[in-house]
Amino acid sequence: MKSILSPGSYYFSGDEAIAEGAIAARCGYFAGYPITPASEIVERISIRFKETGGVFIQMEDEIASICSIIGASWAGARAMTATSGPGFSLMQEGVGHAVMTETPIVIIDVQRAGPGLGQATRPASGDIMQARWGSHSDRQIIALCPWSVQEAYDQTIDAFNLAEKYRVPVILLTDEAVGHLREKMDIREDVDIFNRTKKPGAAPFGTEEDDGVPPMPTFGEREKLLVTSSTHNDYGIRKTDDPLVQAKLVSRLYSKIMNNREKIIDYDSCYMEDAEVVVVCYGFTARSALFAIEKLRGEGKKVGMFRLKTMWPFPDRLIRDIGSRAKKILVPEMNKGQVVEEVMKYASCDAILYSQTNGEDIHPNAIIEQLRRLV
Amino acid sequence: MTRDLEQYLRPGLVTAFCPGCGDGILLGLILRAIDELKINIDDMLFVSGIGCAGWIPSPNFNADTLHTLHGRTIPFATGAKMFNPKLQVMIISGDGDLADIGGNHLIHGARRNIDLTVILVNNFLYGMTGGQVACTTPMGAFTMTTTEGNPYRPFDLPKLVDAAGATYVARYSVTQPLALISSIKKAVQIKGFSFIEVLSPCPIQFGRRNQLGTPIDMIKFLMDKCIMKEEAEGLSPEELEGKIITGEFSDGRN
Numbered sequence: 165m166k167s168i169l170s171p172g173s174y175y176f177s178g179d180e181a182i183a184e185g186a187i188a189a190r191c192g193y194f195a196g197y198p199i200t201p202a203s204e205i206v207e208r209i210s211i212r213f214k215e216t217g218g219v220f221i222q223m224e225d226e227i228a229s230i231c232s233i234i235g236a237s238w239a240g241a242r243a244m245t246a247t248s249g250p251g252f253s254l255m256q257e258g259v260g261h262a263v264m265t266e267t268p269i270v271i272i273d274v275q276r277a278g279p280g281l282g283q284a285t286r287p288a289s290g291d292i293m294q295a296r297w298g299s300h301s302d303r304q305i306i307a308l309c310p311w312s313v314q315e316a317y318d319q320t321i322d323a324f325n326l327a328e329k330y331r332v333p334v335i336l337l338t339d340e341a342v343g344h345l346r347e348k349m350d351i352r353e354d355v356d357i358f359n360r361t362k363k364p365g366a367a368p369f370g371t372e373e374d375d376g377v378p379p380m381p382t383f384g385e386r387e388k389l390l391v392t393s394s395t396h397n398d399y400g401i402r403k404t405d406d407p408l409v410q411a412k413l414v415s416r417l418y419s420k421i422m423n424n425r426e427k428i429i430d431y432d433s434c435y436m437e438d439a440e441v442v443v444v445c446y447g448f449t450a451r452s453a454l455f456a457i458e459k460l461r462g463e464g465k466k467v468g469m470f471r472l473k474t475m476w477p478f479p480d481r482l483i484r485d486i487g488s489r490a491k492k493i494l495v496p497e498m499n500k501g502q503v504v505e506e507v508m509k510y511a512s513c514d515a516i517l518y519s520q521t522n523g524e525d526i527h528p529n530a531i532i533e534q535l536r537r538l539v
Numbered sequence: 540m541t542r543d544l545e546q547y548l549r550p551g552l553v554t555a556f557c558p559g560c561g562d563g564i565l566l567g568l569i570l571r572a573i574d575e576l577k578i579n580i581d582d583m584l585f586v587s588g589i590g591c592a593g594w595i596p597s598p599n600f601n602a603d604t605l606h607t608l609h610g611r612t613i614p615f616a617t618g619a620k621m622f623n624p625k626l627q628v629m630i631i632s633g634d635g636d637l638a639d640i641g642g643n644h645l646i647h648g649a650r651r652n653i654d655l656t657v658i659l660v661n662n663f664l665y666g667m668t669g670g671q672v673a674c675t676t677p678m679g680a681f682t683m684t685t686t687e688g689n690p691y692r693p694f695d696l697p698k699l700v701d702a703a704g705a706t707y708v709a710r711y712s713v714t715q716p717l718a719l720i721s722s723i724k725k726a727v728q729i730k731g732f733s734f735i736e737v738l739s740p741c742p743i744q745f746g747r748r749n750q751l752g753t754p755i756d757m758i759k760f761l762m763d764k765c766i767m768k769e770e771a772e773g774l775s776p777e778e779l780e781g782k783i784i785t786g787e788f789s790d791g792r793n
């Protein structure tokens with residue numbers, strides 16, 4: 165499909181790029197509630213949808229926002245909301261509902277420093293585990309993590325396609341630093357759009373296909389849909405005390421993400437061939453990491469970078485592989501060590517955290533200093 | 540006169556309602572209204588919340604149904620309706636769901652005046668979770684969490700929703716079936732936010748704790764309590780004591 169903006173170079177903030185990415189991905193419905201540092205997304209969409217024909221609504225809170233995008237998704241929309249910290253917390257029950265009803269939705273979380281109100285205008289990476297586990301009980305989602313304005317745009321498009329493909333909420337875990345960063349980015353001629361699979365008459369909540377993703381009908385298609393987040397059979401009939409139905413549903417919702425993770429996971433790596441110390445990084449922090457690594461490479465030090473573009477599902481096998489070749493892994497994070505613990509689960513070598521939670525992005529010098537100690 | 544209402548019911552289900560519950564009566568009245576309107580039920584979307592009343596459309600109605608989160612029917616319905624205005628959206632849910640946990644969405648829904656029909660089932664408490672106090676429980680009434688009587692006043696829901704800007708606002712009891720059917724028909728046809736509070740007996744949770752007797756006694760109790768707005772206009776405050784005023788409180792077409 166054609167891009168909405170004409171191809172060429174643009175100078176956007178991360179938030180603006182996310183709004184444009186959503187529009188390019190043919191987002192048809194956006195509901196949100198303003199919160200720093202995500203408000204620019206809400207504002208830009210409210211203006212741009214008037215030109216592109218999407219439906220925008222500012223709801224009374226973040227609970228209403230996420231619920232209304234779930235309703236719109238079932239009415240056929242590619243639907244999105246955007247928020248930060250406190251708003252992301254309010255949305256969690258809705259995330260669980262969307263997982264259980266297999267509703268494609270996109271949630272943008274522009275992470276700010278917390279807990280509580282914290283520092284609204286300052287970056288953090290404190291919601292990594294909340295994205296994974298934030299609503300009650302076992303569930304899987306997909307989360308992406310951009311490091312640049314370009315990637316904020318590209319991954320917003322990816323988020324819609326993954327949501328529709330796997331019928332799951334996709335969270336774009338960006339942060340204030342990327343959201344408010346302004347830099348040049350390119351818009352290509354075309355965008356890839358994946359439309360949800362339709363199969364009239366087929367069970368909307370069960371499948372024998374290998375990918376574990378049932379086709380998704382829409383309200384108004386005469387399918388007499390029963391959508392519920394209570395435990396249900398393949399046709400949506402509630403089965404709230406049948407252990408077999410519960411086990412089967414929860415397992416499929418889990419494995420439709422985990423079994424397809426090699427297809428879902430995207431990453432970036434450089435200077436890895438002979439790297440003895442590997443920096444595993446993500447988001448804005450990865451920019452400082454790259455700077456640090458290039459500086460040390462200039463001094464002949466064997467350091468490399470592995471950047472997580474997909475946060476969840478976690479690239480367990482890739483990390484295991486890195487751990488078997490490297491001597492040490494450094495994980496710089498704007499939190500108290502959320503990703504480093506995941507790395508420790510899979511890497512056989514030492515994984516060392518560099519944590520900074522002062523509401524400022526991590527300076528390259530801090531990573532250089534850490535790396536000098538480790539090589 | 541008999542109607543083939545079974546065509547609107549999803550085959551193969553058994554009722555989830557307790558003996559004497561008013562929700563089954565309301566279920567039938569909603570279907571009669573739809574039948575009389577000659578709307579194709581496939582053009583409708585039923586959105587329900589969590590609680591006994593939420594079970595009226597989901598799974599019972601053989602149409603598109605969306606069973607949501609507790610309290611959030613109106614936001615879900617807003618999304619569906621805003622994206623596809625052709626859907627005829629009806630929300631059916633409990634008093635606790637729509638007015639306690641979902642009270643903020645209720646007033647904002649009325650304020651936005653989007654074309655939604657809301658049927659709020661007032662059984663005076665939380666039925667499904669075992670009979671706890673709601674924002675509709677009469678002062679002094681006994682529930683599982685007000686064992687010495689409810690110390691607070693209930694909401695007058697039609698007043699609240701009317702003040703918030705809904706186009707159509709009414710209150711009826713399931714003991715006023717004909718008036719209720721025509722009210723539902725009107726609510727569906729009116730463009731804008733339509734709201735009907737429906738009083739529905741809950742003999743198991745409310746009746747038992749408040750010595751209201753058998754299901755039949757509860758029906759009689761509601762028949763005795765409910766008077767039409769027009770009738771009430773001629774009565775003195777003393778005569779109105781303990782009565783529940785029913786009828787239309789706002790009709791956007793006037």
Ligand SMILES: Cc1ncc(C[n+]2csc(CCOP(=O)(O)OP(=O)(O)O)c2C)c(N)n1
Pocket residue numbers: 589590591592593609632633634635636637660662664665666667668673
């Ligand atoms: C967030 C959340 N809190 C609490 C509950 C438990 N819960 C289920 S139904 C209900 C009350 C229902 O009362 P009402 O809406 O009046 O419906 P009724 O059963 O009386 O028809 C509660 C508290 C829940 N499902 N979700």
Ligand SMILES: [Mg+2]
Pocket residue numbers: 590633634635660661662663664665666673
């Ligand atoms: Mg109730």
